[in-house]
Amino acid sequence: MTRAFQWLIPHPLLTLILTIVWMLLQNELSAGMLVFGFILGIIIPWSTSIWWPDTPKGFRLGKMIRYSFIVIWDIIVANIEVAWIVLTVPSSKLKPAWIVVPLELREPEAITMLAGTITLTPGTVSADLSDKGHSLLVHVLHTDDPDAVRDDIKTRYEARLLEIFT
């Protein structure tokens, strides 16, 4: 039974997301659209499963949702900070810096999420990954204390992502 379920729905979360995306695209809430979206949600992951060789082993959805709320809040706060920097700090007094963040995360999915989060929160852009994938290069727009920014990224985002992908 579980084998049949795994064969039919190799990625349950992807199936759910595809169903929701289909219903949003159709812009209507009806049983027919739900069923059709669900059928798409089964066919697409099944036919593309060759390109998804290994799923992340553990993924905690509840912690992920809390993480996304924290990120959205940070995006809003940091946007105001960056807007303030753009408007008030003259470019000659700007102190941009490179930061190297040593990574404890190993899954490619988790590193991608961390890099995406860093880029979405204003003031920091993740620029590059080291050749063996052990550190992340981050560019900061304006900072007096680069080490504090690095520790902030590690405690605020990476620690939470480590909990999500266990």
Added chain:
Amino acid sequence: MTLLIIGTYFVGITLLIGSGFILVGVIGLLKFNDPMTRLHAPTKVGTVGIGMLLIASIVHSFDLGEPSTHELLIMAFLFVTAPISANFIAKVNIHRRACDTPPAPPRDDTWSTLNVEEET
């Protein structure tokens, strides 16, 4: 009726905030002179700027009595793709040595963008 008025004001305010952020992004793009610092202004301020405009669009569609939630998809796809384009611009900057050389990574040999054979 009052709900409609509140909705209209809400749409107006979110449109103003959104366009304000976009204006700041454009100012940042024009003001800074280093390619890496320039990258910060538009990618960042774009997220809240466009997010606000899309929220305004959703509320307005509810106001008109034709609820539409397409905008949530636009927001989701934008949030997924924006970091990737920013990352590619940053990589091009590093590759062309258009910015300060980044410090060497502590545990590996070099950054993956710099890890290429020099063309002669």
